[in-house]
Structures are given as C-alpha cells and as structure tokens.
Amino acid sequence: MSIATTNLIEQQAIEAKKAAKILNLLSTEEKNEAILHVASMLKKNANLILKANKLDLIKGEKANFTSALIDRLTLTHERINDFADGLCQVAELEDPTGIVKSSWTLENGLKVDTVTVPLGVIGMIYEARPNVTVDATGLALKSGNAVILKGGSSALESNKMIVQIMHNALEETRIPKEAVQFISSTNREVTKQLFTMKEHIDVLIPRGGASLISAVVNNATVPVLETGVGNCHIYIDANADINKALPIFINAKTDRPAVCNAAETLIVHEEWFNVHHKQLFEMLKEQGIDVFGDEAVVNSFPMASLATEKDWAEEYLGLGIAIKTVKSVDEAIDHIDQYGTKHSEAVITDNAETAKYFMSQVDAAAIYHNASTRFTDGGALGFGAEIGISTQKLHARGPMGLPALTTVKYLMSGTGQIRE
Incomplete structure (x- = not known):
C-alpha cells in the first residue's frame, strides 16, 4: 500500500474525529432533521443507486458469485425504500445520548451522575450488503457518532453512489458530511490499517462472514464490537403442533435464506419425526431444499445426503438444511451447544415446561418459542435499523440499535470538596 493511501486513510479518520466533536453539540432535532433529509434524498435518487448497483451485479455475475451473495448484493426500489424508511424510524426513536442513567449524592455533598454519551468514531467493516452503508450511517449519526465505512469490493459502486447522495444531503443540514x-480503496492493507488506528477510532464493528469477523477480532488493537455468523437451529419437540411447526420452519429457512437469521439446522424429536416425516419431506421437496441428515433422515428421505461434521456447522446461506433427530430436548440442547454460533435458536412445542427449559438452557443472543428466527432483526424488533447482531456478552448482545452505540460518562458536581 502506498504512503499516499496510508496518509489518506489517516486523514479521513482525523476528519471523522473532528466531525464527531461537532456532532456531539447538535440537538436531537437537528440530528433528526438531517437523517430525514438523507432518507428523502435516497428515495429521490433511487435510479442512480440502482444504476450503480447494476454495475456491481454485472461484476458479480462475471466472478460467478453464489446466489446467496447476489441476493445480498441486489438492490431494488423496494429495498431502497426499506432502508430509507429505516432511517425515518431511527429519527423517530428516543435519542440515546444525554440520558441520566443513575444519580446519587455522597456524604460530603458531591453529586454524581452517570450520563450516556456517544462512543465517538465507529469503524464499520462489512461485506456485500449495500443497505449496511445506510443503516450504519443512520444509527451512528442519531447516537452522535461519526462513522468510517469500509464496505466490500463487491458492492463498491453501489456504496460509492449511496455515500455520495448522503454527503450531498448532509451538506444541506447541520451535520458535517x-x-x-x-x-x-479495495486494498486489503487498508482494512488492516483500520485495525490499528486506536488514536482515531473508538470501536470497530465487523459485519460479514466468519473469516472477516475472525480477522478483525484476532488482529485489531482497536476495541471490537463482535457480530456473529448465524448457524441458527429450530428444534421441533415431541409436543409440537404440525400446523405451527412447518410454517415456522419454512419461513425461517426460505423467507431470505441468505441472511444470518435464517435457519440452517432443523432438530426434530424422533416421536414427532416418526409421525410427521412424510409431511415434512413433502414440504422440503416442494420448496427445493437440499437435505443433509443423520441416518434416520436418510432412511426416510432417499433424496437426503448423509450429513458430515461440516454440515452440522455449516451456515448454508441458501436452500440447504441439516436435519438431526433426537430422543430428548437435552440432546437437542447438546447439539446446539456444540454447533451453534450463539445467534438465534428456536423451540416449537405446546409444552410450556419444555419451552421454558429450552429457553433457559440454550446460550444464544435470541431465543424463540413458537416463532421464526427471522425476527432477530433491528427493524423487526422496533429498533429501526441495526448496526449488526452481537453474539458476544460484553457491552451489547443481540440486534444492536442506538443504545449499543453509547457508553457512559461520570459527571461530578461539587462545592469545593477535596479528598482527605
């Protein structure tokens, strides 16, 4: 990487830090007005975004991108409206900064407040989804943070156009562009440079595949808010209603199979399987889902392939599913403990005690009873946009909305107290 490129990236980080200072002085109303204006301009310039996106799709097709990657990359008028509407939802949410979380007065009269404040400068490193460019920007600005966006090369033209439109919009607001x-730059050394810019960047958020997240977590000296891949499981218990189980599973698997909250493994109690396997496999065949299963599954469904160790851990991001039969809820939980990624897990049962036990024993950011895993999403849970789904346990966990992009500051007010 050239010295000029290195200096350019550092200069961008310095400008972001200066802008964060200005942003921190703005009122909630000023931030909201700017975010709403950005949303409006994105909708007005949708054709420009789609034209740029077409260039990325042509490049992706030439590079033989998988259907899952193409799906993540593809923009439509509907998807542009969706992420613009997400910005409008963010504008309507409570400002997460300046909130007094706790307050007390010491015996010497010193008053102590803990108040929420922005993190500062967020470095966002992500892959093929252009919507992340918008989501991350909206959440960062509303929470008073500047953001440095490093999207993947596969969405370069889309991201450049989106950012250009956002910059043009911000120039007409109080938020500095x-x-x-x-x-x-598509040079990988640029990403590595971001890993170590601790003097300018307050936190890194990687969003993408396992290799990207691992590279950031293992190499960054800047603090990392870790998001995770989604090997999500659905467990159908012996007491599951088939009229709930099949629609929930099919929704979780096929609604958008390329996203991280899609189901990748189906665990089925053998009692339920013995009764309902024909209906299950008819639906799998109807939906065109490739099946990788254990011996019981393969023996009942000739089109299934015998699952390998890799299949149980696979994030298919397409129409593939691993299916395992179990004798008990404990066996299902053991399987999730071994192969799950602590993202989203679901149990389908009409037995309240089984549901309570599953939800208390499974270690994941989001756990569902009789519902699809597809709801692990900031928009679906009322957060507006999301900046990622955290599978770690420190600072933030699950879909990360506005509160996850703040920290606290202790403010002490006295009348001349000194410590003796």
Missing part, C-alpha cells in the same frame, strides 16, 4: 467517511 465529514461525519460519514467512506473508504473506496
């Missing part, structure tokens, strides 16, 4: 920095 420098609060949104986009790194267009």
